[in-house]
Amino acid sequence: MRDLSRVLVAFDLDDTLYKECDYVESGYLYVARKLARQLHVPVEATVEVVLAPEAGKHPFDALHDYLDGAVSVERMVGIYREHMPYLVLPAESRRCLDMLLAAGVRLALITDGRHVGQWNKIRALGLERYFKKEYISVSADVGYDKNHIEPWLRMESLTPDCDERWYVGDNPRKDFRYPRHLGWHTVMLADDGRNIKTQHVDLPDEFYAEMTIKSLDSLPDKIFFGPDATIS
Ligand SMILES: [Mg+2]
Structure with missing residues (x-):
């Protein structure tokens, strides 16, 4: 297997690690x-x-x-x-994060929203167990949302020892364009019908993720064996 300590996997929060509804x-x-x-x-x-x-x-x-x-x-x-929400981290998110953490992958969160609201979600879901505070990037804290390149550049500067980076999100309007531009691998988690924002948008190719998965359960293999590996 590859040296996973040099791999950064950054996640979106809403409608990626849990359902915003x-x-x-x-x-x-x-x-x-x-x-x-x-x-x-x-x-x-x-x-x-x-x-x-x-x-x-x-x-x-x-x-x-x-x-x-x-x-x-x-x-x-x-x-x-x-409000402090009542939320439970979905089993597939927990399994995925447990596997990546155990394998030594560097985990980050890049999310858009207000400071209090996003941090309350992070605490309610118990995500501080998986993500070090310095790798949690909330747009209200960093001054730019994901429609700008800055959050991605900031995460790169925090992880200079990583030579491979991934972003996992759900929203083609803002989740994949800049990380793709910077050479990150991009993964879209397909809407299971409960997402707040539609994935049926008409945008230039650069806005779409490199690959789409139906469940976070299929993410670890993609990262462990590389984006091009065929896993049966
Ligand atoms: Mg989202």
């Missing part, structure tokens, strides 16, 4: 329960309002109406963004 649901439930307690209204009712809002209505608009305007939508969004 689970975070969204966690946030809606948190807001519904917190406001029910504060306003002394039945929690079953507020939960039902956010999980099954009237057709065409955003859950927070529906909750705002249900509470007769007692709490602004802006305040609900604030609570949502700060």
Whole structure:
């Protein structure tokens, strides 16, 4: 096998290591329960309002109406963004990260979003076990999102001893163009039907990943044996 200590594998977070819809649901439930307690209204009712809002209505608009305007939508969004989500790292993500870590691969995270929200997700999922803090790159912290080359260049400068780098993501609009440009291998995890952002986009070739996988369970072999290896 190759010298894997010189291989960096960087992951996207949302809809790659876990499903973002689970975070969204966690946030809606948190807001519904917190406001029910504060306003002394039945929690079953507020939960039902956010999980099954009237057709065409955003859950927070529906909750705002249900509470007769007692709490602004802006305040609900604030609570949502700060909440510590209830999330479980999917089994395939855990298996994949366990295998890569055990093999000595360098693991990194490059994600876009707000500081508090992304770090709460990272902690809730227990990802600090796999990723050293210095290899966790959140756009709000580094000053650039993935529509810029800077997050990728920054990760390269943090890992000068690596001679092979990979990025694993889900979003062709921003996940693969720059790492490909820099000579990284790129892997797209196919949407299982639950992704927030569509993968059906019409973009120039440079935006697409070098390869697509259906499950993170097939990633370790690609990394251990190289992108061109055929594994039966
Ligand atoms: Mg994503």
